[in-house]
Amino acid sequence: MDGAGHKQAAQGNAMLVFAQFGAGRIGAIHAANLAASGSARLAHVVDVNAAAGAALARKHGARVSDTATALADPAVGAVIIASSTDTHADLVIAAARSGKAIFCEKPIDLSLAHVDEALAAVRDAGMPMLVGFNRRFDPNFAELHRRIGAGAIGTVEQVVITSRDPGPPPLDYIRVSGGMFRDMTIHDFDMARWMLNEEPIEVFANGAALVDPAIAAAGDIDTAMVLLRCASGRMAHINNSRRATYGYDQRVEVHGSLGRLVAGNRVGTTVEQADATSIATDKPLHFFLERYAEAYRIELAAFIDAVVNQAPMPVGAEDGRRALVLADAALQSLRENRPVRVA
Amino acid sequence: MDGAGHKQAAQGNAMLVFAQFGAGRIGAIHAANLAASGSARLAHVVDVNAAAGAALARKHGARVSDTATALADPAVGAVIIASSTDTHADLVIAAARSGKAIFCEKPIDLSLAHVDEALAAVRDAGMPMLVGFNRRFDPNFAELHRRIGAGAIGTVEQVVITSRDPGPPPLDYIRVSGGMFRDMTIHDFDMARWMLNEEPIEVFANGAALVDPAIAAAGDIDTAMVLLRCASGRMAHINNSRRATYGYDQRVEVHGSLGRLVAGNRVGTTVEQADATSIATDKPLHFFLERYAEAYRIELAAFIDAVVNQAPMPVGAEDGRRALVLADAALQSLRENRPVRVA
Amino acid sequence: MDGAGHKQAAQGNAMLVFAQFGAGRIGAIHAANLAASGSARLAHVVDVNAAAGAALARKHGARVSDTATALADPAVGAVIIASSTDTHADLVIAAARSGKAIFCEKPIDLSLAHVDEALAAVRDAGMPMLVGFNRRFDPNFAELHRRIGAGAIGTVEQVVITSRDPGPPPLDYIRVSGGMFRDMTIHDFDMARWMLNEEPIEVFANGAALVDPAIAAAGDIDTAMVLLRCASGRMAHINNSRRATYGYDQRVEVHGSLGRLVAGNRVGTTVEQADATSIATDKPLHFFLERYAEAYRIELAAFIDAVVNQAPMPVGAEDGRRALVLADAALQSLRENRPVRVA
Amino acid sequence: MDGAGHKQAAQGNAMLVFAQFGAGRIGAIHAANLAASGSARLAHVVDVNAAAGAALARKHGARVSDTATALADPAVGAVIIASSTDTHADLVIAAARSGKAIFCEKPIDLSLAHVDEALAAVRDAGMPMLVGFNRRFDPNFAELHRRIGAGAIGTVEQVVITSRDPGPPPLDYIRVSGGMFRDMTIHDFDMARWMLNEEPIEVFANGAALVDPAIAAAGDIDTAMVLLRCASGRMAHINNSRRATYGYDQRVEVHGSLGRLVAGNRVGTTVEQADATSIATDKPLHFFLERYAEAYRIELAAFIDAVVNQAPMPVGAEDGRRALVLADAALQSLRENRPVRVA
Missing domain, CATH: 3.30.360.10 (Dihydrodipicolinate Reductase; domain 2)
Incomplete structure (x- = not known):
């Protein structure tokens, strides 16, 4: 959790910069909380629904991206994964390998094997991850x-x-x-x-x-x-x-x-x-x-806080798995x- | 409160014997509570409405009386005054002079002068009195x-x-x-x-x-x-x-x-x-x-208890006056x- | 439920007469409710603890009996079984065969076979039975x-x-x-x-x-x-x-x-x-x-009412079995x- | 309420521009709500406490002003008066005469005469005014x-x-x-x-x-x-x-x-x-x-809405007076x- 990637992700981000996957109902909530947090900024919005992605990006001054572009941006320290469930695990893996801190909506995946694969990638990359058990x-x-x-x-x-x-x-x-x-x-x-x-x-x-x-x-x-x-x-x-x-x-x-x-x-x-x-x-x-x-507000703030201060995640990848x-x-x-x- | 009359009223009454004035709605409640108390017995019922009086008397094995007869009965240690308000004060006076402990429904009277007259009689007779502030x-x-x-x-x-x-x-x-x-x-x-x-x-x-x-x-x-x-x-x-x-x-x-x-x-x-x-x-x-x-149940029990044990009345004549x-x-x-x- | 015995049990009892088995904590409650019901009278108290039985009998003007005597009394229309659990089923059987209506504390027995035996006796005798599911x-x-x-x-x-x-x-x-x-x-x-x-x-x-x-x-x-x-x-x-x-x-x-x-x-x-x-x-x-x-008060009143009016029991033997x-x-x-x- | 000044104040302000008087506890609340409202912008902060005023201005990207400067700014369409009570009435008068919509914390003044003077100025200027009865x-x-x-x-x-x-x-x-x-x-x-x-x-x-x-x-x-x-x-x-x-x-x-x-x-x-x-x-x-x-959030939003849409104030100057x-x-x-x- 506190490997080199994590440190890099958090360092030098006075404002933690986010890429967000998913611009639907729950994505809109996270983007709004992110904008109001005062300690983070949304840079990229990725959505298969181009119109939805563009609307959310416009609202928060972000740009519409594809996954590769968003994850390649060195300014991005963290991702919010709020796309459809079947995309979660692959995005977790890609984000982890790109050295991004990960906020992933539940469930990580419907297949435990796929979840384990994703968690292994997170562990290998040493990236912090929060699973969205908002309650x-x-x-x-x-x-x-x-x-x-x-x-x-x-x-x-x-x-x-x-x-x-x-x-x-x-x-x-x-x-x-x-x-x-x-x-x-x-x-x-x-x-x-x-x-x-x-x-x-x-x-x-x-x-x-x-x-x-x-x-x-x-x-x-x-x-x-x-x-x-x-x-x-x-x-x-x-x-x-x-x-x-x-x-x-x-x-x-x-x-x-x-x-x-x-x-x-x-x-x-x-x-x-x-x-x-x-x-x-x-x-x-x-x-x-x-x-x-x-x-939702408190959850995102806790994530940002844990990433920026390299503190333990209040609800982590293993919680998602269990x-x-x-x-x-x-x-x-x-x-x-x-x-x-x-x- | 603890004059000779009071002592006499309470003494020797393993079961406190009551005369009750008024057989209406509130009178029926007191009579039923009295019957269920286990420590008192209703002997006389007095009511201007002969039918109501007779019905209540019959229900509790009491006899229908007039005021003079009821108050002259030496077995009677206490009275319940639950008749119409305009009769309260005179009944209080008569009961006090007859050496009976008094349970009087509120108000004692609508005229303060009449209340004071009644309270003086109670005081002079040294009889205990409870005013029915049931709350x-x-x-x-x-x-x-x-x-x-x-x-x-x-x-x-x-x-x-x-x-x-x-x-x-x-x-x-x-x-x-x-x-x-x-x-x-x-x-x-x-x-x-x-x-x-x-x-x-x-x-x-x-x-x-x-x-x-x-x-x-x-x-x-x-x-x-x-x-x-x-x-x-x-x-x-x-x-x-x-x-x-x-x-x-x-x-x-x-x-x-x-x-x-x-x-x-x-x-x-x-x-x-x-x-x-x-x-x-x-x-x-x-x-x-x-x-x-x-x-109502607790109130009557408290009255009986205070009379029998010559204890202070929990709510007394002066409370009714104030x-x-x-x-x-x-x-x-x-x-x-x-x-x-x-x- | 409406056999000859039942009819006989209920008939002619302006006041339903009870024999009660068990003078312990729960028995005392039933006896007191019975006394206060106004429509029933306790005639016999049976308890292996002679002192307890005598005390309860004295309190309610009943006599101390043994099981045979109590069940042989033709005045008795109903029994309350509030003795220890291991005696319930046999008392149910005996009471049913004696043509008494039965109020039995739960459980009827700890053995389902014994329960079934008791229920068969009740059914054969056509007697009404309430099982004490007080809730x-x-x-x-x-x-x-x-x-x-x-x-x-x-x-x-x-x-x-x-x-x-x-x-x-x-x-x-x-x-x-x-x-x-x-x-x-x-x-x-x-x-x-x-x-x-x-x-x-x-x-x-x-x-x-x-x-x-x-x-x-x-x-x-x-x-x-x-x-x-x-x-x-x-x-x-x-x-x-x-x-x-x-x-x-x-x-x-x-x-x-x-x-x-x-x-x-x-x-x-x-x-x-x-x-x-x-x-x-x-x-x-x-x-x-x-x-x-x-x-408990309402339960006993419901039992008396069902017996006297030959109405269905609100909670019956089969409920006890299930x-x-x-x-x-x-x-x-x-x-x-x-x-x-x-x- | 809907005089020329009001119309002018509201017109052409896609974002309603505010000057705020008072940078204390309640002023900080209003300024934060204003910043989060999405439909207004704080341009001037005026406070006798220079440090407090500067801090609040900095936080919200406003400038520190004096009263005259703030009220002379034609971009300013509305004022928030959250300074000490003894300054309210004079600021109301000055703001009204400058053609600004007025949000004034309660009380308008401790002197009814002074309140009446302020209300007359508001009426004469035809400016909308809300008195801060937040409840x-x-x-x-x-x-x-x-x-x-x-x-x-x-x-x-x-x-x-x-x-x-x-x-x-x-x-x-x-x-x-x-x-x-x-x-x-x-x-x-x-x-x-x-x-x-x-x-x-x-x-x-x-x-x-x-x-x-x-x-x-x-x-x-x-x-x-x-x-x-x-x-x-x-x-x-x-x-x-x-x-x-x-x-x-x-x-x-x-x-x-x-x-x-x-x-x-x-x-x-x-x-x-x-x-x-x-x-x-x-x-x-x-x-x-x-x-x-x-x-407080809803109150300020209601004020902005009433000013921008030239709708009646939900709680007005006369309410403050009464x-x-x-x-x-x-x-x-x-x-x-x-x-x-x-x-």
Whole structure:
């Protein structure tokens, strides 16, 4: 992580210069946070969609590039990989070999073999890499985790994660997503690992398509419950649905020997309305763009900070790999209806 | 309080024997609590409504009496006065002179002079008396008060009382009620005195009939805001309405030098419903019969306990008088639009 | 349910007369609720502990009996079985054969074969039987269930049950309890069945002794997570611990196609304290005696009502059996580390 | 509001160019929001503290100016007046006469005569002016107000405003602040007017120095309760303290004919900790910089939008004047201990 390339990447960049791959929804968020950070500058935007790339580049004073040009620019110290999932691993490899620090959206790849190949390239190049598990930077979950570390609830024993999307993505997306466990639950696997503070050794999963039969027809599920088990006996539960009429439901509950910590949903406003019908409060913020807006800002700032100060990445390449291992095990568990061990 | 009559009243009553005046809604509650208390027995029921009296007497194995008979019964150690307000003071006087311990519903009377006459009789007879400020026995307010006493928020500085009925009483009742301040706010004046732990010396009141013009036509108000001021500078605010579409709204908030204590409403169930519309919880318990069911039980038990054990009454005759003094001052303030001093 | 015996049992009992087996902690609750019900009378108390039986009998004006005498009394229309678990099934059989309606504490027995024998006797005798799954009568869970039935959240998809005791029972109790799944989780299995409104067909369980190694030494667990799966794809999760420092944690969360329903804990008071440290509210009611006091009252009243009016039992013998089947399956799942099908 | 000057000020400014007076704490906030707005540019910074002015100017690429230079710059279309209170009115007058749109921090002045003079200048010049009642732009209060307008609670009847600072300002500040009513409560007077949607016609105030005797020695109070009354009978209550150990307490509660709306405090995180002591949630955001960060952003954006699009100001000069009239009346009420009419 702190090889020569890393040092070179970070050195002499008063403003860390970025090339960004992907100008879609999530790319636009990162580019805007980068522009507002005050400590970084976007130089290159690469996107297969020329119009989208040009629009984002124009907005932030960057130039439209191709991959080779962007990675060949010696001014570029870091890359943001926010393109489609199937391009992530190859871009990670290319960026690592070009001596760039890497911010890569999750998942690194849907194939563990390809992930391992990418991670080897990163390791060989000695480049720092952050995998975009944005929830670790959500102030609510981060505070919960901080308190676990501070001993507020003693030894962790059980983790319960609720993670429900307001509505399913388009079928076209689902077909290339790698399935719900790799696409959606992967965030929860990361949360579980983080909160348990111990690697799960076994996964058991139930799943069904209760929201939309078309999802079943596409070979995927939209509703799931997972159990994770650690060697010490600690355990975690995840429940997922692709549909929550009341908005994005993202909660974590951790039980320890001395008590319980819960991080709940953020709401739009604190307004409470009491009338002849009920006492009603606001619904949770609608989806990840709203709920995790702050997390995305903090995540990018943490990346820039770690690169510039050559500090450890708060969530690294191995975290990306472990979450995928758990997702793969969950899928296998679902198919074979048995608990699956993970190495 | 501990004169010969009191001692006599309490002595030898393994079961404290009661005569009850009034068999209406509130009388039925007290009679039922008395029956369930295990330490008291209802012997006489007196009511101008013969049918109501007979029904209640039958239900609890008591006999229908007239006032003289009930008070002449040497087995009777205590009375419950839950008849119409205009009969309270005379019954208090007669009961005191008969050597009975007295549980009297609020208000003692609408005339301060008559109250003073009754209190003098009680004092002369040395009989214990409890005035039915049931809210002091609500577990929520009682716990809030206990914490003030335990120093949880340091020195009390401000009290905010919210007290809103679900709907106005019948106009016939309003006409004989003595007005909202003496009928409804009187409970809040007692709460304010209790929470402030210092006598208010001045009252200022705003009032209007915003709920029903017929209430204005009857010479009363249905909406009010009051300020109370103590010599030390402590202050209290009360807001009242005769109508709350969402149910009985009964809250107390106390600010002290070290923090804030709030006691909120009780709800029917803890069920929370999240759907496409809102996150909705139950409304407050509908009205005083539901909200203060527990308080009525505890209140009567505290009375019996104080009589039997010759202990101080938790809320006494003087408390009934002081609340009326504040209500009278509020009415005068409203009429003269100026702050009114109380002795 | 409506055989001749049942009719006879209920007929002519303006006051339903009870014999009660067991005068311990839970027996005392039922006896007190029976006394306060106004529609039933306790005639016989049977307990191996003569002193306990005598005390309870004296308190409620009943006589101390042995089993044969109590069941031979033609005045007795119903029995409460609140003795130790190993006596339940035989008492059920004897009571059924004596033509008594049966209120039996859970579990009916730790052996499914013995349960089936008891249920056969009940069926043969045509006697009504309620199994003491008290949580169904908790007003919070009952209201949640009522709303599911009313369609408030559409089709149920997932159920999450949190059930955590404040502290473990004595080891002597644990040794004869049949294990945590049969002793504690059995309530949650019943809740899950009730809320899912469909029979689970498969159980998977994780468990560990994280609270006390002595519990492991006794061959039991104190911490568990369970998944249940129905044929339709509906699923439920249960998390349990024998220790919760903050009090009895009893919550149910149900997700449906149209929304989410949650029933939370009941707290002692609504008092909220804000100070330099935090905003703090009351902890949940400490344990089942407090949390389910109301449920026990309603449960017994529902039993009496069903017997007297020959109405269906709200939770019957088969419910007791099904919960045990799930508990047995969970235990097998834990031992064999695989999902276990239930018939 | 839409005179020639206004039109001229707004025309031709794709980017609205600002001169800012005051480079202190609140000035820094406005300058940062201006820089991030994307639709405005800071050209001049004027401050008597040369170092502070230079630092802020440098940070935002502006130049340090004196008042005359800044106002003489024809490129400048708008001013932000965030200097000390005693300079506000004269700067308003000068800016208005220079044809600049005016964003003025509250209060316009401590002297109503001076305020009137400033407002006359603004009116004569036909310039748009916003007075910095930031709370109107707080998303929670704004949503509450929006719902009142949408009829969610019918006709407004009572407003209860809680407004408590975490700690008192320095005595040096208090001495020149014009007193708590003009310095702190003025925000609440504006809130009350906004929520009542009717002008109060009478003010009654209680006040005391309970937090710090030095504040009394300085001739001010630190604790207050106020009542406002409208001609229709609507009424409002405000409670204030200069000290809240648990953080900045800013709540609004509005009662209407159909229900109640409450906007509560914002907390740092949603984390809830349950342990042997309590169930504890986060304290409110500490003070106005945190709580109203979003409000300040929205406020400046609303100003820019109104200037550029020649739309009505969401909170105008007259609002600044009316709040001061109420503050003056409260002070007179406190001194004379009587309700004070306002014109």
